[in-house]
Amino acid sequence: xxxxxxxxxxxxxxxxxxxxxxxxxxxxxxxxxxxxxxxxxxxxxxxxxxxxxxxxxxxxxxxxxxxxxxxxxxxxxxxxxxxxxxxxxxxxxxxxxxxxxxxxxxxxxxxxxxxxxxxxxxxxxxxxxxxxxxxxxxxxxxxxxxxxxxxxxxxxxxxxxxxxxxxxxxxxxxxxxxxxxxxxxxxxxxxxxxxxxxxxxxxxxxxxxxxxxxxxxxxxxxxxxxxxxxxxxxxxxxxxxxxxxxxxxxxxxxxxxxxxxxxxxxxxxxxxxxxxxxxxxxxxxxxxxxxxxxxxxxxxxxxxxxxxxxxxxxxxxxxxxxxxxxxxxxxxxxxxxx
Numbered sequence: 490x491x492x493x494x495x496x497x498x499x500x501x502x503x504x505x506x507x508x509x510x511x512x513x514x515x516x517x518x519x520x521x522x523x524x525x526x527x528x529x530x531x532x533x534x535x536x537x538x539x540x541x542x543x544x545x546x547x548x549x550x551x552x553x554x555x556x557x558x559x560x561x562x563x564x565x566x567x568x569x570x571x572x573x574x575x576x577x578x579x580x581x582x583x584x585x586x587x588x589x590x591x592x593x594x595x596x597x598x599x600x601x602x603x604x605x606x607x608x609x610x611x612x613x614x615x616x617x618x619x620x621x622x623x624x625x626x627x628x629x630x631x632x633x634x635x636x637x638x639x640x641x642x643x644x645x646x647x648x649x650x651x652x653x654x655x656x657x658x659x660x661x662x663x664x665x666x667x668x669x670x671x672x673x674x675x676x677x678x679x680x681x682x683x684x685x686x687x688x689x690x691x692x693x694x695x696x697x698x699x700x701x702x703x704x705x706x707x708x709x710x711x712x713x714x715x716x717x718x719x720x721x722x723x724x725x726x727x728x729x730x731x732x733x734x735x736x737x738x739x740x741x742x743x744x745x746x747x748x749x750x751x752x753x754x755x756x757x758x759x760x761x762x763x764x765x766x767x768x769x770x771x772x773x774x775x776x777x778x779x780x781x782x783x784x785x786x787x788x789x790x791x792x793x794x795x796x797x798x799x800x801x802x803x804x805x806x807x808x809x810x811x812x813x814x815x816x817x818x819x820x821x822x823x824x825x826x827x
Contacts, residue, residue, distance in 0.1 A: 492520060492528075500528055552594065556584050560591065561598050569605075608825045609757050616823030622755040623818035634811045636720065637752055638690060639728045640683035640712075642699055643768040645775065647676040647786050678783055680790060681707050683715065684767060686808040688801040690715050692794045694787055701737035708740075713747055728752040730762065760826050761814050763807035770803065 492500075496518055503514045504525070511529070515522040552560070556579065563578050564570060570578075572588040572595075579586060595601070611619070655667050679695040681704075691711040695703060716725045727749050729735045744751060759765050774793045780786040794800065817826040 492524060496520070497528060500525055501532060504529055551586050551590070552579075552584055556582070557594050557598070560594055561600065564595060564600055609759060611757060611824060615755075615757050618823070619755045619758055619761075619818055620823035622753065622758075623815045623823070625753070627812075627815050627819065629812065629815075631809055631812070634808050635686040636724055637726045637728050637808070638683050638685045638712075638715065638719070639762065639764045639808070640681065641730060641762060641764045641768070642679055642681045642695065642732075644677045644679050645772065645780075645786060645790060647678070647783055648775075648780055676783055678786055681711075682764065682767075682794070683712070684764060684804045684807075685719060686805050687719065688804045689767075689794050690719075692791060699732075699734050701734050701740050704734045704737075704740055705743050708743065708747075708749075712749070716749065723748070726750050726752050728754060728762070730754055730758070731756045761818065763810060763814075766807055767800070767803065770800070 500514060500518050500520070503509055503517070504511075507514075509517070511522050511525045515525045518525075559582060560575060560579060563575055572591040575591050575595075576586065576588045579591070592602075657663070657667050679697075679699060680692055681695055681699065682692040683690040693707050693711055695707070697703075712727065716727065719725060727744075729751065731754060734740070743749075755761070771790060771793050774797065775786075775789055778785070778789040780789050814826060818824075
């Protein structure tokens with residue numbers, strides 16, 4: 490009943506305080522007799538003249554439960570499909586809605602758009618090698634992994650303090666604290682590091698790019714003494730990835746001559762190497778530091794590596810996570826793991 494509140498009150502007054510029939514009241518108020526009858530019943534039952542609708546108000550949804558289920562199925566079948574492409578799928582299915590409605594349906598189904606995770610390329614052959622490796626080491630215990638020194642190199646950029654978010658009120662002028670400044674080609678610094686279940690080990694800045702000769706120099710000056718101090722019985726195992734500078738003939742000869750036992754490792758597997766989590770934590774910590782020069786960057790990284798209380802505990806947890814990582818590789822049939 491699309492009747493104004495004033496007219497509703499007039500109708501009710503005539504019903505209660507006059508002897509006019511509903512037909513005459515309808516004629517006087519220029520409404521239908523049915524409307525007068527409904528208002529009388531409404532006031533008698535509820536004591537109010539305001540209509541109470543059952544269910545949701547507004548326009549009827551264009552999609553049914555079945556249409557929404559089809560939309561979610563198409564989204565799961567190909568997670569990279571945009572809302573525009575899903576809208577086209579629905580149109581081909583006989584349902585015409587806009588792309589914003591598609592996004593609302595997906596949000597209601599707890600399928601928001603997210604940034605895709607970046608992972609290394611894995612071919613079928615690579616997956617097979619990773620799976621074989623995981624099966625080879627699936628029976629290793631925590632005691633076995635506690636004898637491993639994990640290592641890797643990582644690049645760090647010279648930059649100022651960084652933040653993922655800043656807070657600014659509506660209409661508030663932009664101040665320096667609201668700005669994150671970047672240079673086109675920031676200077677980079679490479680570090681070689683290693684750690685074991687006892688905590689972080691050596692962290693060595695590398696001049697230029699790492700090659701076989703530079704790698705041998707780092708191993709000779711840092712790793713040999715590291716293995717000797719942590720594993721005096723000679724039962725320590727060294728882990729490294731299959732980067733060309735790690736597998737060069739002269740490097741292999743150096744390992745053999747110095748009786749360094751290396752851990753077999755699959756190629757293209759940074760997601761298995763726990764030191765990647767350590768690098769990620771350090772880069773997160775660096776956002777709090779003003780590393781605008783290489784000297785400041787090196788000082789900040791050394792400070793975090795050797796003096797951050799969370800690092801030591803994290804090292805132990807990362808080493809003990811290896812059985813879980815291996816089981817995840819087996820479950821994924823050699824594919825990517827979290």
